[in-house]
Amino acid sequence: MRRKLDQVREQADPKRRLNIVLPEQSWGRLERIKDEIEADTFTEVVKESFRLMEYVLQLERSGSRLLLRKPNGDVTELEIFQLRPRG
Secondary structure (H helix, E strand, O other): OOOHHHHHHHHOOOOOOOOOOOOHHHHHHHHHHHHHOOOOOHHHHHHHHHHHHHHHHHHHHHHOOOEEEEEOEEEHHHHOOOOOOOE
16 A cells, blocks of 8 residues: 555656755855855755756767866866766
8 A cells, every 4th residue: 555655656746855965065065056046945056056967968978078268368178077988
């Protein structure tokens, strides 16, 4: 009976819950980002972070390079994940 009830709940609400433990420094970083992007919740920050990471990974996997132009005009390559070829 309990298993059936759990299945019904999953079908009605396919969301999953994630609990993470963060060091104080990471918690502060999360709060600063939340304020900077004016997010309503920490969940919103995490979801946006996942979207950004997924996008960057797709670009890097396709061979694209991420370039940043600094205020002084210098261009530098942004190496975030240092991906290794799959294989």
